[in-house]
Every structure is written in C-alpha cells, then in structure tokens.
Amino acid sequence: MPEPFINLEEQIDRQVGRRTHRPDGLMTGMALQALGAELHKSFKHHWCPKGVYRFQTHEEADAWTMKMLARSGM
Numbered sequence: 001m002p003e004p005f006i007n008l009e010e011q012i013d014r015q016v017g018r019r020t021h022r023p024d025g026l027m028t029g030m031a032l033q034a035l036g037a038e039l040h041k042s043f044k045h046h047w048c049p050k051g052v053y054r055f056q057t058h059e060e061a062d063a064w065t066m067k068m069l070a071r072s073g074m
Contacts, residue, residue: 055061 053061053064055064
C-alpha cells in the first residue's frame with residue numbers, strides 16, 4: 001500500500017471558519033442569579049408560597065398554579 005503524499009513545504013495560507021469567544025458559563029450564571037435576586041427583592045411578594053407541593057395529576061397542579069397566579073395579580 002503506498003503512503004499518502006504529504007507536502008511539508010506547502011504554506012497553508014487560508015483558514016476556514018473562525019474561532020469565536022465563548023462566554024464564561026460561571027460568570028453568566030452568577031449574573032443571572034443576581035438579576036433574579038434583585039427582581040425578587042423589588043416585587044416584595046411571592047406569587048407562590050414556599051414549600052413542597054405534591055399533586056395527584058398534572059391537571060391538579062396546573063389548576064393550583066393558575067389559582068396562585070390569579071391571587072398574586074400577575
């Protein structure tokens with residue numbers, strides 16, 4: 001089997017595509033969390049009481065969510 005031909009003297013002068021700068025995931029996440037905390041403080045009320053809620057069906061959970069949203073005025 002013949003070996004593949006590779007020209008080591010050839011200058012590669014073109015590049016396909018570009019390397020793009022990827023944002024830092026940790027910094028982006030921390031900024032999003034800070035925004036959420038700021039919004040939470042500015043509204044001064046919760047649309048949903050804290051706790052763990054268990055429902056038998058998805059329809060029951062959806063009805064409860066709509067009731068809580070209507071109660072909060074959102």
